Amino acid sequence: MPRDGAPRDVCVIGGNRYFGKRLISRLLDAGASVTVVNRGSAAPPPGAAHVVADRDDETALRTALGDRAFDVVLDQVCYTPVQADIARRVFTGRTRRYVMTSTIEVYDGVADASGPLPEAAFDAASLPVDRAPAEPWSYGEGKRQAEAVFAADPAFPSVAVRTAHVLGGTDDFTGRLAHYADRIRTGAPIAVPPTVRPSVFIHVDEIADFLFWTAGREFTGPVNACSHGLVDAAELCRLLAERIPGGRAVLKAVPEGPYSPFAFDRFYAMDNSRATALGFAFRDTAAWLPDVVAAATAPPAAQGDN
Known part of the structure; x- marks a missing residue:
């Protein structure tokens, strides 16, 4: 049943x-x-x-x-x-x-x-x-x-x-966090808009x-x-760089795209009030994002299949 x-x-x-x-x-x-x-x-x-x-x-x-x-x-x-x-x-x-x-x-x-x-x-x-x-x-x-x-x-x-x-899981096939991690490891520039705006x-x-x-x-x-809370690409880069030994996030402001993943030149967030009123309890992004970043920056041998 x-x-x-x-x-x-x-x-x-x-x-x-x-x-x-x-x-x-x-x-x-x-x-x-x-x-x-x-x-x-x-x-x-x-x-x-x-x-x-x-x-x-x-x-x-x-x-x-x-x-x-x-x-x-x-x-x-x-x-x-x-x-x-x-x-x-x-x-x-x-x-x-x-x-x-x-x-x-x-x-x-x-x-x-x-x-x-x-x-x-x-x-x-x-x-x-x-x-x-x-x-x-x-x-x-x-x-x-x-x-x-x-x-x-x-x-x-x-x-x-x-x-x-959507973020998390070692089976994330999009490669978006990996894009950032790879560039932070090598010090390659990360294309962002002149003003980086948040998303959910x-x-x-x-x-x-x-x-x-x-x-x-x-x-x-x-x-x-969406989870509660806003995050922008600069914050994602900061969190990733903190986990990568010797890593450096080089944000390069460019006037027009294409920008790096999640780097938005407009406010890009949703209001989850309807789902909350209907009874679903979302988590805070800040509660789960550190673990996602840690997994995304772990050596390949340390990454399990989840």
Whole structure:
């Protein structure tokens, strides 16, 4: 039997790496019946059912799912409005609720802010959907457009989890902290804007916890997910340099990008008040960031697999 607050039947689309695999483990540990949908490139953890299908092929996805139905679908890999269209059509009548993992980058089109942005700063329902752009969607725009598809259909209960920048774990495939650590070790310049502005972050385990928690609730609409507290690239460099013997962070201000990861020329933070009011208790970034920095600067032999 599932633990209190955990859904009974869950479909996870994607989710075979980083916080997705942690989410699946939490669901299984809670006693949920989990079906993982992917193209077959990686098997799900033991205990999860596996449906092999290309989500971009609507007919194949319908056929592979058969008559399966779910309490909730957790979509980890919806990147375009076309994928959202297919998902909405295929899962209508199959699930009571659809949770899409979105991103802080949906706020890229919002005017400069002086404080953390609430969900209302980007209204997906008001965004015209462009299913055939002249150029491929950027990551942020693809997510904005995908959110817009779900938001346009209130009869299809959905959630867009707008995730902050995720840090932690030796399986972080992005290489963003490694970029800084490598340059600090060698004294190579680190490109930053003339004025470095802060952003928000979330630990890899915390976002897995948040998605697990969201799966067991009933709310819909967009929700911001970030730890409490602001951090900028200069502070990240300082923390990393303190852990690297002889390391030196050489910040080089350049008038235009590209900048180093997390080096922003605008205030780039989200307000997590909605999720907090709904009952989720976020951690303080300052409580977990030192451990993440320590792991990112440890010699390779000292880094475990977590």
